[in-house]
Amino acid sequence: xxxxxxxxxxxxxxxxxxxxxxxxxxxxxxxxxxxxxxxxxxxxxxxxxxxxxxxxxxxxxxxxxxxxxxxxxxxxxxxxxxxxxxxxxxxxxxxxxxxxxxxxxxxxxxxxx
Amino acid sequence: xxxxxxxxxxxxxxxxxxxxxxxxxxxxxxxxxxxxxxxxxxxxxxxxxxxxxxxxxxxxxxxxxxxxxxxxxxxxxxxxxxxxxxxxxxxxxxxxxxxxxxxxxxxxxxxx
Numbered sequence: 001x002x003x004x005x006x007x008x009x010x011x012x013x014x015x016x017x018x019x020x021x022x023x024x025x026x027x028x029x030x031x032x033x034x035x036x037x038x039x040x041x042x043x044x045x046x047x048x049x050x051x052x053x054x055x056x057x058x059x060x061x062x063x064x065x066x067x068x069x070x071x072x073x074x075x076x077x078x079x080x081x082x083x084x085x086x087x088x089x090x091x092x093x094x095x096x097x098x099x100x101x102x103x104x105x106x107x108x109x110x111x112x113x
Numbered sequence: 114x115x116x117x118x119x120x121x122x123x124x125x126x127x128x129x130x131x132x133x134x135x136x137x138x139x140x141x142x143x144x145x146x147x148x149x150x151x152x153x154x155x156x157x158x159x160x161x162x163x164x165x166x167x168x169x170x171x172x173x174x175x176x177x178x179x180x181x182x183x184x185x186x187x188x189x190x191x192x193x194x195x196x197x198x199x200x201x202x203x204x205x206x207x208x209x210x211x212x213x214x215x216x217x218x219x220x221x222x223x224x225x
Contacts, residue, residue: 033212103159
């Protein structure tokens with residue numbers, strides 16, 4: 001069974017640009033969550049999608065957005081990039097039942113210069 | 114609100130030493146508790162979990178017991194190996210739509 005796949009693995013962007021990250025969950029999983037990991041703030045929850053609906057949202061500015069498609073694949077977008085957005089972005093999928101453990105992808109390392 | 118506090122690292126041990134990484138939590142209701150491990154350059158892997166009070170999660174020689182009376186979920190291993198060197202995260206979920214709340218992580222380094 002394939003794991004959670006995140007693309008790309010590495011990304012370098014310039015301040016002010018926007019970026020889209022992709023996450024393909026484990027087959028049959030309907031919930032996809034996104035996290036930001038930085039040395040200073042640790043792991044912080046961005047948002048969670050379930051059956052194409054955002055079900056929960058963390059405390060991030062509106063520049064961070066996401067969506068989920070009918071096949072459960074998810075994308076997150078960050079607009080007007082800032083240097084502080086440099087981080088490892090992790091995607092996790094869980095399901096098909098509620099409250100099952102989350103399986104993480106390897107992450108996308110975003111560097112903003 | 115819900116939160117998780119882990120002992121600070123880094124923790125450096127010799128091979129075959131006993132490991133304890135402390136984790137305490139604050140949560141309403143009955144959260145599920147997890148330990149995740151992150152190896153260099155990788156995402157997080159679930160190490161073990163416990164979903165109710167007094168449950169013991171175990172995997173690969175690691176154990177943790179859900180203690181509601183002390184709101185703790187300490188990670189233990191009787192004899193660590195060099196390959197256990199990684200960052201360990203304690204986390205909880207409180208039926209909030211898949212949202213995991215993580216501790217700050219504890220870096221473990223095991224020397225031969």
